[in-house]
Amino acid sequence: MVDWGDSGVIQVEQLTKTYGTTTAIRDVSFQIGRGEIVGFLGPNGAGKSTTMRILAGAIGATSGEATIGGLDVVGKAREVKAMVGYLPEFPPLYADMTVRSYLTYAGQLKGAERPAQAADRILSRVGLSQVAHRLIDHLSLGFRQRVGIAQALVHSPKVLILDEPSRGLDPAQRVEIRALVKELAAGDVTVILSTHVLSEVEAICDRVLIIHEGQIVTKGRLDDLAGTQVSLTVAHPSDDLVNRLHKVEGVVAVQDREDGRYIISARSDIRPEVARAAIDAGLLELSGGMNLEAVYLEATAGT
Numbered sequence: 001m002v003d004w005g006d007s008g009v010i011q012v013e014q015l016t017k018t019y020g021t022t023t024a025i026r027d028v029s030f031q032i033g034r035g036e037i038v039g040f041l042g043p044n045g046a047g048k049s050t051t052m053r054i055l056a057g058a059i060g061a062t063s064g065e066a067t068i069g070g071l072d073v074v075g076k077a078r079e080v081k082a083m084v085g086y087l088p089e090f091p092p093l094y095a096d097m098t099v100r101s102y103l104t105y106a107g108q109l110k111g112a113e114r115p116a117q118a119a120d121r122i123l124s125r126v127g128l129s130q131v132a133h134r135l136i137d138h139l140s141l142g143f144r145q146r147v148g149i150a151q152a153l154v155h156s157p158k159v160l161i162l163d164e165p166s167r168g169l170d171p172a173q174r175v176e177i178r179a180l181v182k183e184l185a186a187g188d189v190t191v192i193l194s195t196h197v198l199s200e201v202e203a204i205c206d207r208v209l210i211i212h213e214g215q216i217v218t219k220g221r222l223d224d225l226a227g228t229q230v231s232l233t234v235a236h237p238s239d240d241l242v243n244r245l246h247k248v249e250g251v252v253a254v255q256d257r258e259d260g261r262y263i264i265s266a267r268s269d270i271r272p273e274v275a276r277a278a279i280d281a282g283l284l285e286l287s288g289g290m291n292l293e294a295v296y297l298e299a300t301a302g303t
């Protein structure tokens with residue numbers, strides 16, 4: 001029976017995959033709860049696609065176990081595929097089909113109720129209506145990527161596994177796809193997505209998994225992991241201000257960029273305290289926010 005309980009919609013236990021003498025992933029374990037959006041990060045070759053392929057039932061693991069909704073992704077492959085939407089690294093699109101006929105076909109394969117209507121619904125949701133009658137072969141990279149995303153969504157899956165969903169999209173299209181993913185998660189769809197765009201993770205993810213050389217090196221809630229980088233500009237810079245900034249709890253560095261501008265790095269969101277400390281110095285501007293970059297670079301340092 002499908003279990004959408006609190007124990008984790010996606011559960012991965014000590015997954016290992018070897019290709020000949022290459023160990024692509026080793027002892028990978030994590031859990032993802034219902035409605036969570038988890039960002040899967042790591043350098044090229046770290047093992048993200050391999051993990052996602054195993055979860056989606058596209059390849060088997062060498063050892064370990066993965067379940068979705070409590071069902072084993074190998075033993076219950078058919079049931080799992082029916083509830084999972086998967087955007088592979090290279091979606092197998094049929095070049096000589098139109099977008100609408102391809103999505104209808106994908107809906108049929110995945111067991112969507114009324115595949116033609118499901119295809120029409122997803123066409124407008126993913127911003128493909130204007131190219132519905134075009135051949136996939138004639139589409140730009142951005143539209144092809146959206147067709148890949150649409151085929152993952154056509155059967156209204158409860159779980160989404162998206163391997164670099166923003167690849168090939170321009171900034172406006174990225175914003176649209178992010179909004180769509182957030183909306184789906186708000187409706188209790190569980191999402192794991194890989195990306196190289198850290199700002200995307202900061203914008204939409206609840207939690208982060210960082211994989212390096214086949215092993216999970218960091219995992220946690222974004223709020224707990226990410227530091228903050230704040231840019232502060234004041235009218236009256238002084239050593240006294242720098243001292244006060246250093247005393248704010250969580251601050252790890254204060255860089256003086258001259259002309260009253262400071263860059264402050266911290267472990268937590270220190271903007272309110274910085275504003276208070278800077279008010280007497282003639283606060284002119286305070287900007288910035290979460291910064292995952294430092295966490296990512298530290299976790300994936302050294303090869």
Ligand code: ADP
Binds near residue numbers: 025042049050
């Ligand atoms: P990522 O998605 O993080 O870039 P991958 O999961 O694609 O990483 O790859 C992890 C490792 O497994 C890499 O060393 C890669 O070369 C290797 N690998 C992936 N797929 C295959 C395959 N089909 N045959 C042999 N090696 C592979």
